[in-house]
Amino acid sequence: MSGAQRGGTSSPAAPGTLDIIMARKRRELAERPRLAPRPRPEPRDFTGALLRRAAGRPVTVIAEVKRKSPSGGAFPHSDVVAVARAYEAAGASAISVLTDGPDFGGALEDLVAVRAAVSIPVLRKDFLVAAREVEESALWGADAILLIADALEDGELREMLATAHQVKVAALVEAHTEAHAERALAAGARLVGINNRDLATLKTDVGTALRVMPKLRSRSQVLVAESGLKSLAELRAARDAGADAVLVGESLLRDADPGRALRRLMGEDGGSP
Numbered sequence: 001m002s003g004a005q006r007g008g009t010s011s012p013a014a015p016g017t018l019d020i021i022m023a024r025k026r027r028e029l030a031e032r033p034r035l036a037p038r039p040r041p042e043p044r045d046f047t048g049a050l051l052r053r054a055a056g057r058p059v060t061v062i063a064e065v066k067r068k069s070p071s072g073g074a075f076p077h078s079d080v081v082a083v084a085r086a087y088e089a090a091g092a093s094a095i096s097v098l099t100d101g102p103d104f105g106g107a108l109e110d111l112v113a114v115r116a117a118v119s120i121p122v123l124r125k126d127f128l129v130a131a132r133e134v135e136e137s138a139l140w141g142a143d144a145i146l147l148i149a150d151a152l153e154d155g156e157l158r159e160m161l162a163t164a165h166q167v168k169v170a171a172l173v174e175a176h177t178e179a180h181a182e183r184a185l186a187a188g189a190r191l192v193g194i195n196n197r198d199l200a201t202l203k204t205d206v207g208t209a210l211r212v213m214p215k216l217r218s219r220s221q222v223l224v225a226e227s228g229l230k231s232l233a234e235l236r237a238a239r240d241a242g243a244d245a246v247l248v249g250e251s252l253l254r255d256a257d258p259g260r261a262l263r264r265l266m267g268e269d270g271g272s273p
C-alpha cells in the first residue's frame with residue numbers, strides 16, 4: 001500500500017524507499033519458515049535505561065551499529081561488536097543493531113553477538129511486518145524492537161504492540177509525521193520515536209523531531225529524537241523539545257573512533273549540559 005493510500009502527508013505517489021523495503025520484507029516473511037525456538041536471555045530494561053540520564057548529559061543515547069545504509073553508503077567499521085563495546089564504554093544507554101541484510105549489511109546473528117558483548121539493553125532495528133517477528137526478536141535476545149508506524153496499518157501496529165507486551169519486549173514506535181505519531185499513540189505506543197529522516201525520500205531534516213515532539217510530550221512515556229544528529233547543540237535542542245533520548249548512528253560511525261565521537265557528542269569534553 002502506498003503512503004498516499006494510508007493517508008500519509010509526506011510519501012510521494014510513486015513507491016518510496018520505505019514502501020519498497022516493506023514489500024520485500026513481506027515477501028521474505030511469507031517465504032521463510034518460522035525460526036527455530038531458542039532459549040531467551042533474561043530481558044534488560046530498555047525503558048528504564050532511556051530514563052536514567054547521567055548528570056551533566058542533556059539526554060540518554062541509543063547508539064547504533066550498521067555496516068551500511070541506503071542514505072549513508074558503507075561505513076568504515078565492519079566489526080559491529082567492537083563498535084558496540086566502544087559505545088558502552090563511552091556511556092551509551094542502549095545499542096541499536098540493524099538486522100536487515102540487503103540494505104544495512106546486518107543479520108540476526110549481529111544482535112546475538114552484540115547482546116552477548118555488552119551489558120546494556122539492545123534494540124532490534126529492522127522493518128518488522130508481523131507479530132511472529134516480534135516473538136522471534138525476543139527469543140533472539142532483543143530487549144526492544146522498532147516498529148515503523150508510517151509503514152504499518154493500525155491493526156498491524158496494535159497486534160504487534162500486544163505481542164511485544166505479552167513477550168515482554170519494549171516497542172519503540174517510530175513516526176516521521178505528527179499524524180503517524182498520533183496513530184502510534186492511539187494504538188497504545190508508550191515509547192515514541194520521531195524520525196528526522198523521511199524513509200520514503202531519505203531526506204533528513206533535524207527540525208522534524210523538534211517540531212513534532214512538543215505535541216506528544218505529555219502523552220508518551222519516552223520520547224526519542226532519531227536520525228541525522230551530529231552535535232551537542234542538537235542534543236540540547238532535542239532535550240528542550242521534550243526528548244528523553246536520541247538515536248544516533250551515522251555521525252558516530254563516520255569517525256575513526258566511534259566511542260570518542262560519542263563522548264564528544266554527549267559533551268564529555270567540559271561543556272555544560
Ligand SMILES: O=P(O)(O)OC[C@@H](O)[C@@H](O)c1c[nH]c2ccccc12
Pocket residue numbers: 064125126127148174195226227228229247248249250251
Ligand atoms: O544514522 P543516523 O542518521 O544517526 O540515524 C540513526 C537511526 O535513527 C536511523 O538509522 C533509523 C531511524 N529509523 C530507522 C528505520 C529503519 C532503518 C534505520 C532507521
